[in-house]
Amino acid sequence: MTTGLTSSPESLAAAQAAEELGYPAIWLSGGPLPGLQTIADLIGATNSIKFVSGILSVDKYSAADVSTAYASLEKTAPGRFTVGLGGAHGPKPLAKISAFLDEVDVPEERRVLAALGPRMLELARDRSAGAYPFLVSAPYSAEARKVLGPDKLLAVSHLVVLETDADKARAIARNTISFFPQIPGYAASLKRQGFPEKDQAELPDHMVDALAAWGTPADIKAKLTEHLDAGADHVTVNVITGVTGPQPVEQWRALAPTLLA
Numbered sequence: 001m002t003t004g005l006t007s008s009p010e011s012l013a014a015a016q017a018a019e020e021l022g023y024p025a026i027w028l029s030g031g032p033l034p035g036l037q038t039i040a041d042l043i044g045a046t047n048s049i050k051f052v053s054g055i056l057s058v059d060k061y062s063a064a065d066v067s068t069a070y071a072s073l074e075k076t077a078p079g080r081f082t083v084g085l086g087g088a089h090g091p092k093p094l095a096k097i098s099a100f101l102d103e104v105d106v107p108e109e110r111r112v113l114a115a116l117g118p119r120m121l122e123l124a125r126d127r128s129a130g131a132y133p134f135l136v137s138a139p140y141s142a143e144a145r146k147v148l149g150p151d152k153l154l155a156v157s158h159l160v161v162l163e164t165d166a167d168k169a170r171a172i173a174r175n176t177i178s179f180f181p182q183i184p185g186y187a188a189s190l191k192r193q194g195f196p197e198k199d200q201a202e203l204p205d206h207m208v209d210a211l212a213a214w215g216t217p218a219d220i221k222a223k224l225t226e227h228l229d230a231g232a233d234h235v236t237v238n239v240i241t242g243v244t245g246p247q248p249v250e251q252w253r254a255l256a257p258t259l260l261a
Helices: 008-021 036-045 062-076 095-105 118-127 139-146 166-177 182-193 195-203 205-211 218-232 247-258
Strands: 025-028 050-053 079-085 109-114 153-161 210-214 235-237
Touching: 008 036, 025 036, 036 050, 036 062, 036 118, 050 195, 062 095, 079 095, 095 118, 109 118, 109 166, 118 139, 139 153, 139 218, 153 166, 153 218, 166 205, 182 195, 195 205, 205 210, 210 218, 210 247, 218 247
Parallel strands: 025 050, 050 079, 079 109, 153 210, 153 235
Antiparallel strands: none
């Protein structure tokens, strides 16, 4: 291993497996990301698969550091890294993201925003390649497309549970979803999608089923296709297993023949 690597051998092997399976891109979860060097490590361990930081928090990373990382990767692996930004907290998140965009040296067409609300979607439309929302239903995608217009990217991250037992699948999804209503931005987004406080507290089946795809690979593809039919350009397969730690490579492998057909 090269000195300075911040990715585990398991993460590098998972990225290589995703590439070999034919997935076109890997969207890196911003929260667990050890640092910007990890992106370089993963790109260096693979040949052509593209990477998007989904998302880098503007509360954690400086515009200067993100600019430097992007410029370096454009030299060594041109076209393979798109900068996903978001994670602004506090009283004025929109202003914070906007100020970051003023400073960061990344072309508009090579950055996306983790937009949920209409004002953030408008900012994504006006100052980036598009939006990357998470924990949204297909009707949300239709509304987001109206805001973004026809030419901007709408890439939706959707939870996936490769489990045909309804109780088990929903339990896994419910455990992941339960954290997000505690975050004001997600709580507001879920309310706009028609899930009131009671639903957010109890997480009934109809809410879980709207926000997570589960079942066979064919069932999952049908659910994800609802986003595409509603106007999304791309759906990120956010596989959860109920186990924290290992990358879900076996699930990626089982899904690939159906999702990539």
